[in-house]
Amino acid sequence: MRKSIATVSLSGSLTEKLTAAARAGFDGVEIFENDLLASPLSPEEIRARAADLGLTIDLYQPMRDVEALPEEEFARGLRRAERKFDVMRRLGTDTLLVCSNVSPHAVDDDGLAAEQLSRLAALAQESGMRIAYEALAWGRHVSTYDHAWRIVERAGHPALGLCLDSFHILSRGSDPAGTADIPGEKIFFLQLADAPLMAMDVLQWSRHYRCFPGQGGFDIAGLVRLVLATGYDGPLSLEIFNDVFRQAEAGSTAVDALRSLIALEESAGISPLPAPAVPTGFAFAEIAAADPLPVTSLLEGLGFRRTGRHTGKPVDLWAQGDARILVNHGTGTRGDGPFLTAIGLETPEPRSAARRAESLLAPVLPRRRVDHDVPLDAVAAPDGTELFFCSTRRPGHPDWTADFASGTDFASGPDATAGPDVTAVADFTAVADEPQELSPAGPLTGVDHVALTQPWHHFDEAVLFHRAVLGLRPHESVDLADPYGLFRSRAMTGAGGTPRLVLNLAPAPAPDPRTRTQHIALTTDDITAAARRVRAAGAELLKIPANYYEDLDARYEFAPGTLDTYRELGILYDRDEHGGEFHHCYTATVGRVFFEIVQRTGGYRGYGAANAHVRLAAQRR
């Protein structure tokens, strides 16, 4: 279907909005009147600009407080409408959105409303225009779509129809099933907006918290199915009032917006996409570090071994159990030290995953970076993290590990002197020769989760991206108290519970990019042994205050000595209501990256949110 967006949904000048909508791939726009009024371009110039960009102008909006008024006031509205029809003719659009009256002067008289709307429609018709009447959820007398439909039906004018808006219908809890009774040709326009489910004043909710379909709690797909069943064949158009989108760069918001409609078309059964190839786990995480030593020292301390080197790039493979970290010391020119640049996701069908991602507007990355690379499908997430779709050592698929020579070659590598001394890790089994050892034994067994703090403005976009593109399932959003503001945190998981990806949002405004930390949580079956191993290797664990352990002691009963050990090592503890337990500790932070070691028992599904404030305060010291 044709896809449109209201200019009010995007930031910037009208020109910037049109350009962003066109570049993202929208077919048309609704022109929000204030955007026109504030623009130095004439309606003719706006029309030409839109046409040059391949955009149609599908709606002019809104006209307010025009119907169900005393005659003198209505006459002024008609005069105003006449001028607007002229503007619309010059813009090259033919549909005017009229919102139900919110004025205290409005009369509670459906007959009067119908009669006046009919006269307005007749005037519109003379100019080749038509009127789409919409019930605002806070309209003075008309606030539901079925009421608006009764008035339109009663008016019975061919140039008068309805505009349906998902927010106004669903925010009031109206049953959208009644839309099935409206003839499709009388639905002139369909505006779509989602919103988080909040108990708040509907006007404030609408003006500040709307979001793109799939980012809130409404069943937009269900509504769209109903409306399409009527025969409606106009555009699916987004009209989003959102304080964050008002500030965000219009280009990325427009991509986020169009992605939401493409995903919506899939879930409403309008246009299929390549089926999701939901990741099952992490193949690797890649850290870029101009100076790799701080990271590799940490990895050594954690018990990782350098088991391979990329044949064409200065990238080392460090492994332990099923956890694999690539340390790339050929990039990392940023001043803020090591940071996580890429994640490898174990994916049953990498090609299919990439095709779906591309359909959903994910930027596709080159399959080969250097000659002879194994060709890997990869896309960029909204925060810039590169996502590689991997099928590690599965027959019939390219295998990323083939790019890595085994560890025996390290001594002759280009900067072996810069890296840590592999032989220092003497506690573990020797490096295998061919193929290089992918899962050397150690106290850590794999990756539990990866947590990425998102740039301000892109949190909801990131959640939708990972849900729609990868098929991960978002869990409840939680607030975490940092000494200098609230973090928002939302976990997303694959079908079988893995991989676990945690998206965080730093308190705004957060001008300091160092607060955009990233961490890799590693699993162990024995938190105490793992933590002791780290300490024995000379690495530090985050120091946790004694007061925390006194509180643990007040809340739970532990085996004798356990809390002393936990206090000594800085191990945190949480227990869920089903008795599931979570034991975890943290390394120091290098650049933006730190590591967590976690042990889950008894089916614990969380991430230790109850301890986050203690950890965040300790990290601030």
Place this chain on the structure above:
Amino acid sequence: MRKSIATVSLSGSLTEKLTAAARAGFDGVEIFENDLLASPLSPEEIRARAADLGLTIDLYQPMRDVEALPEEEFARGLRRAERKFDVMRRLGTDTLLVCSNVSPHAVDDDGLAAEQLSRLAALAQESGMRIAYEALAWGRHVSTYDHAWRIVERAGHPALGLCLDSFHILSRGSDPAGTADIPGEKIFFLQLADAPLMAMDVLQWSRHYRCFPGQGGFDIAGLVRLVLATGYDGPLSLEIFNDVFRQAEAGSTAVDALRSLIALEESAGISPLPAPAVPTGFAFAEIAAADPLPVTSLLEGLGFRRTGRHTGKPVDLWAQGDARILVNHGTGTRGDGPFLTAIGLETPEPRSAARRAESLLAPVLPRRRVDHDVPLDAVAAPDGTELFFCSTRRPGHPDWTADFASGTDFASGPDATAGPDVTAVADFTAVADEPQELSPAGPLTGVDHVALTQPWHHFDEAVLFHRAVLGLRPHESVDLADPYGLFRSRAMTGAGGTPRLVLNLAPAPAPDPRTRTQHIALTTDDITAAARRVRAAGAELLKIPANYYEDLDARYEFAPGTLDTYRELGILYDRDEHGGEFHHCYTATVGRVFFEIVQRTGGYRGYGAANAHVRLAAQRR
């Protein structure tokens, strides 16, 4: 009365919180448990730190979900409480806040609640402690203060009393009059929090939007009067969960907090303050500019004349009608160009105004800056703007104009060559000699309003400051749409409608300080003549799009030719529902400063908010 603050109300580490509370002048603190748990200081060290700072620890909080539970769960709570009593003993505090149970396991049985709370109180008593039971507004079975009181009364234990919290009482719309029935000695603690009146989920409202008394919509003073009438003599304590305060610097938040309590004590009739000496108008506005030429060129273009020079500093006085602008080119080392540094407020009793300001923690500025200055009372507003209390040319008061020599001396001034040529302003009457002319005639007659964009984090503080310290009355807050986010704007006026001060809040995050614009609006009786004068003098007025005027034409009827003139000059227009009219136009912005020219007729009281989006978009171009 003693004044306390809960550590959760301030940002930072526990040490930072204690330091900020003490420096502001608080007597005590409530220790929020999570702040203790996250602190590396032991309870003994915290006690010593607080004592060193002159702070008592008035409450330990909160203990949750302890009462009205099955016996086994209650026993675990008792065990936990015992540990907490030990922590409290080490902290040197004797009152534990217990919140009404929110757990799904809680039983709806007042008898059980009373019996278990009584047992808890008995245990507390053994340790010399007592329990303050508080009804959370979202408590599972106990959510009102009168219900909590019935349980406390039924328990009848001397170590069990109530904690009253203004938010929990007033957010639910409970009638606080019932507090009069509670014996004062059974009210163990009084927590105060205000909040903007919002229709939203009470838990979210409480956790994110609480603010200091006087910053929201609750009648906190009325509640305090009722509670004091019971004989309560404990502290007035602030417990504020607020997303902005969590991020703001703790020192300034603590001052804001204490100021709110001092103002509250005045309005509740507890402690009088020096009476407000409400300003009646603007004496001057001062702009600092390392390079004064861009500002003085604008002033010349607007018809101002340089009528005086400070006898001891490189500060020129520019005047027109009753508008006076000081241009200070001796400071202004900031890189962001000219900005407004000070406002002179016509004040009936400057000394009294200053004493009141000082009582309300306004930083007092030196009365003399250079030798022989006329001594003026001045304080700093939260955004750093200096406020001078002036009684211009009123007998018996120092007169700031005495510092300024008349304009005839200018040719010999130290940098007369750098300034504009005074003789170029040939349209207006010649400069008088002695005393220097304060109100030379011109198209502009005075200052209509001054608008200052506040630093992020200090908006509510600024509103309270100007209300409490100066006695200005805040009007409704409005949202203004900028192309890159929403501005919040709130006008404040003196008793007779003047002076008008407008506080703006730029969209967050706004790292660009240039978005913190400031403007001075000047009055005229003839907007067209004033605008033409500016243009004739070669200065530019902000260009307003033609589309805007087509819309004006659609909405209102104008005398023939008026809209053509307005379009040509960039004059904006608004009309209120009573027929009052507002005509206004804008200069270019220099540094952070621009000027507006306004003409009000028919009792128009607003500030042209309907046009703000057009003006903001034009300023962004």
